[in-house]
Amino acid sequence: MNRNTAVRLLSLALLASLTHAHAVNITVDCGSGSGFASCKEDAENWAKKTGNTVTAMQTPNDSSQKLTIFQQQLAAKSADIDVLQIDVVWPGLLGEHLLDLKTYVDPAEIKQHFPSIIRNNTYEGKLVGLPMFTDAGILYYRTDLLKKYGYKSAPKTWADLTAMAKKVQAGERKAGNAKFMGFVFQGKNYEGLTCDALEWVASFGGGQVVEDDGTISINNPKAVNALKTVASWVGTISPAAVVTYGEEDARNVFQAGNALFMRNWPYAYALGQSDGSAVKGKIAVTALPSGPGGTPAATLGGWQLAVSKYSKAPKEAAELASYLASKELQKKRAIEQSMLPTLPSLYDDKEIASKMPFIPDLLDVFNNAVPRPTTPTKSKYNQVSNAFATAVYNVLTKKQTAQTSLKNLETQLVRIKGRNW
Amino acid sequence: MTVKSTFKRQASRGLEARRSTTALWLLLPTLLMIAGVAGYPLLRTIYLSFTSYNINTDPGPTWVGLENYWLTTPEGVGIGLLQTPEWWQAVWTTLKFTLVSVGIETLIGLGIALVINSQFKGRGAVRTSILIPWAIPTVVSSQIWNWMYNDSFGILSSWGQKLGLLQVGESFLSNPETALWALVSVDVWKTVPFMALMILAGLQSIPSDMYEAADVDGASRWTQFWRLTLPLLKTTLAVTVIFRLLDALRVFDMPFIVKGNAPETMTMSIYARQQMFDNAQLGYGSAVSVLIFLIIMVIAVVYLSTSRVKFD
Numbered sequence: 001m002n003r004n005t006a007v008r009l010l011s012l013a014l015l016a017s018l019t020h021a022h023a024v025n026i027t028v029d030c031g032s033g034s035g036f037a038s039c040k041e042d043a044e045n046w047a048k049k050t051g052n053t054v055t056a057m058q059t060p061n062d063s064s065q066k067l068t069i070f071q072q073q074l075a076a077k078s079a080d081i082d083v084l085q086i087d088v089v090w091p092g093l094l095g096e097h098l099l100d101l102k103t104y105v106d107p108a109e110i111k112q113h114f115p116s117i118i119r120n121n122t123y124e125g126k127l128v129g130l131p132m133f134t135d136a137g138i139l140y141y142r143t144d145l146l147k148k149y150g151y152k153s154a155p156k157t158w159a160d161l162t163a164m165a166k167k168v169q170a171g172e173r174k175a176g177n178a179k180f181m182g183f184v185f186q187g188k189n190y191e192g193l194t195c196d197a198l199e200w201v202a203s204f205g206g207g208q209v210v211e212d213d214g215t216i217s218i219n220n221p222k223a224v225n226a227l228k229t230v231a232s233w234v235g236t237i238s239p240a241a242v243v244t245y246g247e248e249d250a251r252n253v254f255q256a257g258n259a260l261f262m263r264n265w266p267y268a269y270a271l272g273q274s275d276g277s278a279v280k281g282k283i284a285v286t287a288l289p290s291g292p293g294g295t296p297a298a299t300l301g302g303w304q305l306a307v308s309k310y311s312k313a314p315k316e317a318a319e320l321a322s323y324l325a326s327k328e329l330q331k332k333r334a335i336e337q338s339m340l341p342t343l344p345s346l347y348d349d350k351e352i353a354s355k356m357p358f359i360p361d362l363l364d365v366f367n368n369a370v371p372r373p374t375t376p377t378k379s380k381y382n383q384v385s386n387a388f389a390t391a392v393y394n395v396l397t398k399k400q401t402a403q404t405s406l407k408n409l410e411t412q413l414v415r416i417k418g419r420n421w
Numbered sequence: 422m423t424v425k426s427t428f429k430r431q432a433s434r435g436l437e438a439r440r441s442t443t444a445l446w447l448l449l450p451t452l453l454m455i456a457g458v459a460g461y462p463l464l465r466t467i468y469l470s471f472t473s474y475n476i477n478t479d480p481g482p483t484w485v486g487l488e489n490y491w492l493t494t495p496e497g498v499g500i501g502l503l504q505t506p507e508w509w510q511a512v513w514t515t516l517k518f519t520l521v522s523v524g525i526e527t528l529i530g531l532g533i534a535l536v537i538n539s540q541f542k543g544r545g546a547v548r549t550s551i552l553i554p555w556a557i558p559t560v561v562s563s564q565i566w567n568w569m570y571n572d573s574f575g576i577l578s579s580w581g582q583k584l585g586l587l588q589v590g591e592s593f594l595s596n597p598e599t600a601l602w603a604l605v606s607v608d609v610w611k612t613v614p615f616m617a618l619m620i621l622a623g624l625q626s627i628p629s630d631m632y633e634a635a636d637v638d639g640a641s642r643w644t645q646f647w648r649l650t651l652p653l654l655k656t657t658l659a660v661t662v663i664f665r666l667l668d669a670l671r672v673f674d675m676p677f678i679v680k681g682n683a684p685e686t687m688t689m690s691i692y693a694r695q696q697m698f699d700n701a702q703l704g705y706g707s708a709v710s711v712l713i714f715l716i717i718m719v720i721a722v723v724y725l726s727t728s729r730v731k732f733d
Binding site: 062064067068071072074075093094096097173178179181188189190235238239240241242243244249252253256258379382383386390393394397398399411414415416418419 | 476573
């Protein structure tokens with residue numbers, strides 16, 4: 001060992017001890033299910049690079065349940081979670097408790113993302129979340145079965161979808177798969193149903209429940225029609241138990257080869273095409289169908305990385321959030337998990353286009369996606385969403401007709417609105 | 422004589438006073454503990470129920486009086502808890518769930534207790550094994566049942582579909598008419614062991630010579646059950662049933678895990694959670710909690726006074 005190397009080693013050790021003196025532990029919410037492992041790995045890579053440590057935290061898959069955990073943690077000003085993954089509809093609910101990331105993150109980096117998402121993530125002038133991936137409801141279909149039954153393309157209208165599902169379901173059941181269903185979606189009474197139902201209502205031209213100026217618009221004939229159509233699916237082309245399905249329940253049925261169509265988020269694509277999937281190589285995605293006289297509508301989803309205001313290491317937490325939201329990792333997530341990037345530049349990326357051919361096509365779907373009514377309903381969004389999902393659920397379970405249910409919902413929304421939104 | 426007795430009384434009063442002071446000191450830590458962990462949260466909840474407090478946006482609670490309970494807006498819309506149909510629906514669901522599940526559990530529990538109270542080979546093993554459902558954590562057993570009820574992978578749906586009770590893609594949980602009863606059966610499965618064990622303890626406290634005497638008098642087994650066993654079991658039964666009643670009235674975990682916020686199986690506690698944590702309305706949610714507390718208290722008082730249970 002010559003002297004030079006010794007000096008270098010010594011200075012390295014010094015440097016290491018210096019960084020170690022400042023090393024912090026960051027707790028990062030990594031969700032659960034398929035995304036958990038990769039999020040944990042990415043966070044640990046960051047930890048290795050920076051000399052800090054991370055704890056990957058598991059949180060529920062059901063976004064409604066995840067929200068309640070965050071609401072309680074943040075209301076108690078707990079420093080237990082540093083980096084949170086928040087849904088696109090939460091900035092207005094949790095913004096009060098989140099850090100302004102503009103002070104920590106390079107403005108050039110923020111500019112790379114879609115301006116609409118950055119606007120969505122801005123709460124009272126603060127940037128409370130860095131976009132991690134975006135989401136829009138899409139229609140999955142079985143290419144092999146459409147071909148088998150002589151269909152040239154995926155359905156463009158809900159009426160087409162119904163007719164195709166009926167025919168294929170009857171044929172496949174006769175061919176021996178007694179469990180085969182035409183169409184699966186999210187019908188359980190939770191946030192996912194709000195997303196699905198908003199798509200139905202909007203694609204029939206029935207508005208977005210509460211309009212941007214605060215008017216409660218849901219009780220209209222087009223919305224009634226939309227819900228009537230959906231109710232007619234339950235027990236015919238969709239399993240009666242679709243009212244107990246979340247995203248994963250629908251995916252389980254579709255991925256086992258027991259359904260022709262599925263409404264889901266883009267994440268299900270990578271899993272459906274993975275080894276061990278019964279439908280590998282037999283699925284494709286497209287925009288959701290439209291109702292009579294309406295245009296296709298996809299609910300805007302997506303997750304953001306936020307930092308708790310009560311974090312003991314805000315600088316490092318923001319650094320980790322920015323690392324997880326980086327272009328490099330978004331590309332990795334797009335290729336490995338079919339998650340839509342939030343940077344327009346990645347939609348031209350050749351590698352993504354070759355591995356996940358549907359992603360560049362979704363740019364349009366995503367650009368025209370319908371937002372949930374968070375802006376007009378402000379901090380009462382979750383109450384509105386709960387009431388809307390419950391009203392739709394009552395129609396799906398045939399406890400109420402579409403007319404009565406939407407009329408009741410209107411009263412209930414007036415009740416939630418109280419003096420004002 | 423009078424002097425003597427007065428003196429005696431005084432002395433004993435002094436002794437009693439001293440004793441009760443000692444008792445008070447000995448009890449004080451417990452009383453403080455109860456005040457801290459039960460009294461304070463209860464009073465705080467009652468206080469919060471008179472406030473408006475959104476935990477996401479409000480810095481603290483604001484006093485609104487009775488508005489959470491009863492409030493009609495200028496447009497004539499009732500927005501108070503007592504004017505909300507969803508709340509009354511939850512109350513009614515909870516009452517149905519409680520009456521039916523506790524009723525069935527008591528009957529089956531009594532039957533099982535009578536069987537395992539008799540002498541037979543392997544009685545110890547049977548007694549231990551029936552406890553298994555009670556020993557499994559509720560979250561775990563609820564998930565197991567959830568899977569058994571699953572429409573496309575669950576065994577119960579598979580049986581139901583083979584028997585023609587269910588269509589393809591239907592499950593006992595998905596039909597709003599049967600969902601509550603599907604949950605009642607999970608609760609029965611889980612709680613019968615507890616009932617059986619409590620009743621068994623009661624049975625074993627009945628002296629066997631009473632049965633011998635009844636045998637000598639020529640009473641049939643049936644008469645023995647109605648005239649001897651049941652009257653002597655009354656206190657045990659009454660106590661066991663009140664435990665279960667209170668438990669069932671505040672049921673939350675199992676229905677929530679299996680059915681989430683579905684309206685047809687929403688119990689009072691699930692409604693409280695939805696208001697408090699989903700909707701972040703801590704004030705309104707506290708009002709719900711206070712009403713749950715009052716409802717359970719009224720039921721307990723009515724039950725205890727009609728069944729004349731003596732706890733001493």
